[in-house]
Amino acid sequence: MNKLLIYQSDFGLVDGAVSAMEGVALKVDLDLTIRHLTHEITPYNIFEASYRLYQTVVYWPSETVFVSVVDPGVGTKRRSVVAKTKDDKYIVTPNNGTLTHLAANIGIVEIREIDKNLYRKETNFSHTFHGRDVYSYTGALLASGKIQYEEVGKKLDLDEILCLPLSEVEVSENLVRGNIDILDVRFGSLWTNITREDFLKLNVKYGEKLEVTIYNGDTLVYQNQIVYGKSFAEVMVGSPIVYINSVFKVGIAINQGSFAKAYNIGVGSAWVVELRKAK
Amino acid sequence: MNKLLIYQSDFGLVDGAVSAMEGVALKVDLDLTIRHLTHEITPYNIFEASYRLYQTVVYWPSETVFVSVVDPGVGTKRRSVVAKTKDDKYIVTPNNGTLTHLAANIGIVEIREIDKNLYRKETNFSHTFHGRDVYSYTGALLASGKIQYEEVGKKLDLDEILCLPLSEVEVSENLVRGNIDILDVRFGSLWTNITREDFLKLNVKYGEKLEVTIYNGDTLVYQNQIVYGKSFAEVMVGSPIVYINSVFKVGIAINQGSFAKAYNIGVGSAWVVELRKAK
Amino acid sequence: MNKLLIYQSDFGLVDGAVSAMEGVALKVDLDLTIRHLTHEITPYNIFEASYRLYQTVVYWPSETVFVSVVDPGVGTKRRSVVAKTKDDKYIVTPNNGTLTHLAANIGIVEIREIDKNLYRKETNFSHTFHGRDVYSYTGALLASGKIQYEEVGKKLDLDEILCLPLSEVEVSENLVRGNIDILDVRFGSLWTNITREDFLKLNVKYGEKLEVTIYNGDTLVYQNQIVYGKSFAEVMVGSPIVYINSVFKVGIAINQGSFAKAYNIGVGSAWVVELRKAK
Numbered sequence: 001m002n003k004l005l006i007y008q009s010d011f012g013l014v015d016g017a018v019s020a021m022e023g024v025a026l027k028v029d030l031d032l033t034i035r036h037l038t039h040e041i042t043p044y045n046i047f048e049a050s051y052r053l054y055q056t057v058v059y060w061p062s063e064t065v066f067v068s069v070v071d072p073g074v075g076t077k078r079r080s081v082v083a084k085t086k087d088d089k090y091i092v093t094p095n096n097g098t099l100t101h102l103a104a105n106i107g108i109v110e111i112r113e114i115d116k117n118l119y120r121k122e123t124n125f126s127h128t129f130h131g132r133d134v135y136s137y138t139g140a141l142l143a144s145g146k147i148q149y150e151e152v153g154k155k156l157d158l159d160e161i162l163c164l165p166l167s168e169v170e171v172s173e174n175l176v177r178g179n180i181d182i183l184d185v186r187f188g189s190l191w192t193n194i195t196r197e198d199f200l201k202l203n204v205k206y207g208e209k210l211e212v213t214i215y216n217g218d219t220l221v222y223q224n225q226i227v228y229g230k231s232f233a234e235v236m237v238g239s240p241i242v243y244i245n246s247v248f249k250v251g252i253a254i255n256q257g258s259f260a261k262a263y264n265i266g267v268g269s270a271w272v273v274e275l276r277k278a279k
Numbered sequence: 280m281n282k283l284l285i286y287q288s289d290f291g292l293v294d295g296a297v298s299a300m301e302g303v304a305l306k307v308d309l310d311l312t313i314r315h316l317t318h319e320i321t322p323y324n325i326f327e328a329s330y331r332l333y334q335t336v337v338y339w340p341s342e343t344v345f346v347s348v349v350d351p352g353v354g355t356k357r358r359s360v361v362a363k364t365k366d367d368k369y370i371v372t373p374n375n376g377t378l379t380h381l382a383a384n385i386g387i388v389e390i391r392e393i394d395k396n397l398y399r400k401e402t403n404f405s406h407t408f409h410g411r412d413v414y415s416y417t418g419a420l421l422a423s424g425k426i427q428y429e430e431v432g433k434k435l436d437l438d439e440i441l442c443l444p445l446s447e448v449e450v451s452e453n454l455v456r457g458n459i460d461i462l463d464v465r466f467g468s469l470w471t472n473i474t475r476e477d478f479l480k481l482n483v484k485y486g487e488k489l490e491v492t493i494y495n496g497d498t499l500v501y502q503n504q505i506v507y508g509k510s511f512a513e514v515m516v517g518s519p520i521v522y523i524n525s526v527f528k529v530g531i532a533i534n535q536g537s538f539a540k541a542y543n544i545g546v547g548s549a550w551v552v553e554l555r556k557a558k
Numbered sequence: 559m560n561k562l563l564i565y566q567s568d569f570g571l572v573d574g575a576v577s578a579m580e581g582v583a584l585k586v587d588l589d590l591t592i593r594h595l596t597h598e599i600t601p602y603n604i605f606e607a608s609y610r611l612y613q614t615v616v617y618w619p620s621e622t623v624f625v626s627v628v629d630p631g632v633g634t635k636r637r638s639v640v641a642k643t644k645d646d647k648y649i650v651t652p653n654n655g656t657l658t659h660l661a662a663n664i665g666i667v668e669i670r671e672i673d674k675n676l677y678r679k680e681t682n683f684s685h686t687f688h689g690r691d692v693y694s695y696t697g698a699l700l701a702s703g704k705i706q707y708e709e710v711g712k713k714l715d716l717d718e719i720l721c722l723p724l725s726e727v728e729v730s731e732n733l734v735r736g737n738i739d740i741l742d743v744r745f746g747s748l749w750t751n752i753t754r755e756d757f758l759k760l761n762v763k764y765g766e767k768l769e770v771t772i773y774n775g776d777t778l779v780y781q782n783q784i785v786y787g788k789s790f791a792e793v794m795v796g797s798p799i800v801y802i803n804s805v806f807k808v809g810i811a812i813n814q815g816s817f818a819k820a821y822n823i824g825v826g827s828a829w830v831v832e833l834r835k836a837k
Contacts, residue, residue, distance in 0.1 A: 002588055006577070012465035013292075013571075014319040016335035019285070020525070022314055023338035030281055030340065034314070035580055035592070040572040043466060044535050056574035059581035059690070061588065072535055075510020127509040129525035132338070186570040187601060230685040231633020246578075246687035256602050256630055291744035292571075293598040295613035298564070299804075301593055302617035309560055309619065313593070322745060323814050351814055354789020406788040408804035411617070 002063045003029070005143040008037040008052060009069040009131060010044065017129070021067075021136035024120060028137065029144035037066070044072040046097040047164055047268075051182050053091065054101030055247055062088040065143040068098050069131035080114040080134050082142065082152045083161070090149065092139040094130075097164040104166055111161055114138050115153035167269045171198050176250075180214075180271040184251070188258025190265060192273050194250040202277050204228050209278035210242050212252065214263070217270045222263045225278045226252065242275070250275070281342045282308070284422040287316040287331060288348040288410060289323065296408070300346075300415035303399060307416065308423035316345070323351040325376040326443055326547075330461050332370065333380030334526055341367040344422040347377050348410035359393040359413050361421065361431045362440070369428065371418040373409075376443040383445055390440055393417050394432035446548045450477050455529075459493075459550040463530070467537025469544060471552050473529040481556050483507050488557035489521050491531065493542070496549045501542045504557045505531065521554070529554065560621045561587070563701040566595040566610060567627040567689060568602065575687070579625070579694035582678060586695065587702035595624070602630040604655040605722055605826075609740050611649065612659030613805055620646040623701040626656050627689035638672040638692050640700065640710045641719070648707065650697040652688075653714075655722040662724060669719055672696050673711035725827045729756050734808075738772075738829040742809070746816025748823060750831050752808040760835050762786050767836040768800050770810065772821070775828045780821045783836045784810065800833070808833070 005025055011017040022034055037056055041049050049070040057066060071078075071094045079095040086107035091099060092114075099108060119125060120137040141147045169178040178194035204210060206229060214222040226240045232255040235241045240259060245251035252273070253259050265271065284304055290296040301313055316335055320328050328349040336345060350357075350373045358374040365386035370378060371393075378387060398404060399416040420426045448457040457473035483489060485508060493501040505519045511534040514520045519538060524530035531552070532538050544550065563583055569575040580592055595614055599607050607628040615624060629636075629652045637653040644665035649657060650672075657666060677683060678695040699705045727736040736752035762768060764787060772780040784798045790813040793799045798817060803809035810831070811817050823829065 004584065004588070010465070012319075013315075013317055014464045015461075016316060016331045017525075019314070019316040019335045020338045023335065023340070023343075026283065026312075026314075027338070027340045030283070030312070033584075033588075035577070035584075036571075037574060037577040038571055040570075052574045056577045056581065059578045059585070061581070061585045064581075073512045076512040126523075126525040126527075128511065128522060128530075132525065182573075185572045186568070232686065233631045233634040243686060244684075246575075246684040246690065248684075251686075289744070291598075292594075292596055293743045294740075295595060295610045296804075298593070298595040298614045299617045302614065302619070302622075305562065305591075305593075306617070306619045309562070309591070352791045355791040405802075405804040405806075407790065407801060407809075411804065 001143055001145045002061055003032050003143055004035065004061065004064040005032050005139055006035050006037055006060065006064060006066045007039070008041065008049060008066065009039045010041040010049070011039050011069070011131070013039050017131065020132050024132055024136050025140035028140035028146065032140060032143055041070050044070065046070055047100070048182060049098050050100040050102070050164065053098070054105055057085065057089050057102065058087060058106065060089060065090045065092065065139050067135045067139040068093040069135050070098060071096065071130060074130050075127045080130065081156065082112050082114060082138065082149065083108045084110040084149060090142060092135050092142070095162050097162050099161050100164045100166065103161055103163055108158060108161060111156045111158060112149070112152040113154055113156055118153065167193055169194050169198050171201055174202070174276055176202055176275045178250070178273050179269050180265065180267045180273060182267050183260050184245070187253065188260040189245070189251050189253035190259055191245055192250045192252070194273070194275070196244050196248045199250050199275070202275060204277055206230055211276040211278045212242065213274040214265060215272040216266065221265060232256070280422055280424045281340055282311050282422055283314065283340065283343040284311050284418055285314050285316055285339065285343060285345045286318070287320065287328060287345065288318045289320040289328070290318050290348070290410070292318050296410065299411050303411055303415050304419035307419035307425065311419060311422055320349050323349065325349050326379070327461060328377050329379040329381070329443065332377070333384055336364065336368050336381065337366065337385065339368060344369045344371065344418050346414045346418040347372040348414050349377060350375065350409060353409050354406045359409065360435065361391050361393060361417065361428065362387045363389040363428060369421060371414050371421070374441050376441050378440050379443045379445065382440055382442055387437060387440060390435045390437060391428070391431040392433055392435055397432065446472055448473050448477050450480055453481070453555055455481055455554045457529070457552050458548050459544065459546045459552060461546050462539050463524070466532065467539040468524070468530050468532035469538055469552070470524055471529045471531070473552070473554070475523050475527045478529050478554065481554060483556050485509055490555040490557045491521065492553040493544060494551040495545065500544060511535070559701055559703045560619055561590050561701055562593065562619065562622040563590050563697055564593050564595055564618065564622060564624045565597070566599065566607060566624065567597045568599040568607070569597050569689070571597050575689065578690050582690055582694050583698035586698035586704065590698060590701055599628050602628065604628050605658070606740060607656050608658040608660070608722065611656070612663055615643065615647050615660065616645065616664065618647060623648045623650065623697050625693045625697040626651040627693050628656060629654065629688060632688050633685045638688065639714065640670050640672060640696065640707065641666045642668040642707060648700060650693050650700070653720050655720050657719050658722045658724065661719055661721055666716060666719060669714045669716060670707070670710040671712055671714055676711065725751060727752050727756050729759055732760070732834055734760055734833045736808070736831050737827050738823065738825045738831060740825050741818050742803070745811065746818040747803070747809050747811035748817055748831070749803055750808045750810070752831070752833070754802050754806050757802070757808050757833070760833060762835050764788055769834040769836045770800065771832040772823060773830040774824065779823060790814070
């Protein structure tokens with residue numbers, strides 16, 4: 001193992017929760033390299049946790065261990081697992097949908113349920129903080145090489161991976177219809193589920209215009225023509241742009257502005273985006 | 280020493296202050312492992328700094344050095360100290376109350392005042408940023424083993440440790456009365472000062488109900504029956520629960536909601552919680 | 559090289575962007591020590607990015623590599639460079655003004671344009687995320703010693719460093735006039751561009767009063783007498799103070815309050831501060 005241990009949660013960084021997880025891990029092995037994906041996942045938002053893993057995991061070295069704790073079901077019978085991805089990363093997480101995007105986009109090759117005998121025993125066990133006493137501890141044992149993946153616990157069937165529903169993209173001759181998966185929060189850009197490959201079927205070239213229509217359920221929220229560009233600065237400051245984002249899907253942004261705030265746009269399967277080649 | 284150096288402050292992460300502290304430490308020894316507890320302590324809130332140390336320090340390996348800088352008295356005659364805890368951690372901090380919870384719950388076995396000759400001399404000394412020029416620098420010297428604990432400075436009497444007043448918990452036959460120490464900020468749960476041991480004297484079992492009354496001074500803020508459970512998901516989403524939190528004290532939460540926001544509840548000795556076994 | 563790699567950006571910590579940058583770097587060399595200056599630079603604010611580097615870089619060891627990505631011009635012809643400072647640090651950044659304060663205060667001794675052949679090739683290249691595919695990757699190659707500085711790309715003339723305009727400080731017999739560069743955000747203190755040396759020409763001693771006048775353009779925003787002190791706690795809680803801040807320039811604060819919020823004060827060259835010795 002490469003000793004890299006990466007954390008994600010919805011705990012925020014305002015109290016001692018993340019530090020307690022780190023301490024537990026470094027008590028297992030002082031040589032672990034601990035890094036953080038984010039701890040600002042919207043509380044209880046499993047879809048977002050799943051997406052952030054998908055956005056990030058691929059850029060890390062093989063054998064990296066990720067601990068993701070967005071766990072509204074802590075203390076219930078939801079299973080605690082370690083998944084192994086096709087590109088040889090390990091994800092320590094409740095089996096509650098957090099593996100959705102990795103399963104759909106990267107592939108999970110094996111999944112094991114964490115054996116209760118592995119849980120941290122040193123002090124009292126918390127029924128509300130499995131991030132510390134189950135996930136961080138197991139992640140540290142695995143990343144440090146103190147246990148092998150096979151020793152995590154019994155193998156589950158791959159179809160036992162709990163996956164959230166993902167919306168489909170529809171492609172017809174002059175139309176691509178998808179939805180808004182998530183925001184590039186800081187900059188207010190919309191990240192759709194439309195891949196570059198599907199988008200290119202519209203046969204639009206850089207500098208040409210698209211007709212962009214956005215619905216929230218049945219309600220029309222936005223309709224206008226937007227230029228397709230490589231990067232934000234190809235349009236004037238304050239102007240909108242359709243582009244391919246850093247996960248190689250269609251994004252919609254305002255150069256140095258926030259598209260999401262400008263038009264009060266949210267995320268999820270109800271937020272539909274239609275792209276047509278403008279005439 | 281294990282070379283672990285952990286920082287806490289009320290500086291936030293929006294500017295260069297934390298990074299300047301890190302740089303100063305890594306200039307002392309490139310092999311230090313620097314981690315952060317939190318830098319989001321409410322500005323000037325020494326009680327909170329003290330609590331976050333108490334919540335976290337115990338999970339770290341022996342010999343870990345903590346630097347905690349919540350320092351409204353910077354530049355005055357408040358003393359700069361390094362305390363050694365009973366479980367063999369070192370805390371570098373102004374002696375302004377930051378050691379309160381560690382002294383009360385873990386125990387401080389020795390305390391030394393930082394000798395002014397140890398202060399960083401390389402560049403001009405700042406009268407407003409002792410975090411960089413005193414605490415980080417001293418912490419790095421100690422964590423790296425470049426000085427021994429005995430070389431920090433002269434020993435103080437243990438009763439020179441400045442401690443904030445802590446509220447007592449009252450236990451009678453059918454009533455436990457405590458106060459709200461702090462919030463689990465991100466999730467809005469109330470963390471009381473009532474230990475599990477005191478709580479269990481009420482002889483309440485999982486699934487049974489408690490009568491919970493909350494006062495702000497003389498004002499009644501909340502009164503209702505709440506079920507006692509192991510973990511949040513044992514009640515419906517949106518329902519309240521009394522539970523034992525991850526520091527093994529009584530917490531009060533709303534499953535996937537914020538108890539603190541729902542009822543405008545704050546923290547401190549004026550915020551009193553009464554728990555009675557419901558009839 | 560010392561293997562230290564420090565990141566700064568306006569990406570925030572709420573999504574996977576920073577983690578993707580880290581992963582790319584650790585794939586280059588697992589032994590890099592990655593630290594963060596801040597990722598909370600106001601979006602697109604190059605001046606702030608430049609200032610935070612100036613505030614911090616000096617405290618780090620020689621050979622440290624900084625990657626700063628505030629890049630509103632991503633995808634345009636703005637150049638990607640690595641600058642070497644007089645004190646032997648390396649700054650990997652778009653040449654868009656981010657080097658302004660280092661050039662003016664520390665000195666840049668050499669600057670090279672990143673050769674496109676160095677860009678990360680492993681996966682598809684993003685036109686919107688050069689932080690990952692250009693800056694982090696180049697920074698990691700350099701910090702790890704896998705390339706020498708000379709191999710970054712062709713040398714540019716030092717006068718090709720793009721610098722933002724910096725306001726001058728005016729000193730006359732009884733008056734020093736400067737502007738507000740930036741805030742100590744968390745505490746709401748004003749940080750001016752007036753150096754200690756210029757300030758001391760007013761011949762004011764600790765405990766004496768200054769007349770402080772603040773304009774926003776032509777509008778008078780604040781005018782009052784404020785005491786000059788070493789540190790905040792020398793005045794009553796809630797009282798204002800003029801002091802020398804941790805970068806050794808004039809700061810204006812309220813002890814345990816926010817001067818900026820109290821008087822709605824902003825930053826930039828239009829925000830002028832006049833200091834006179836009070837009679």
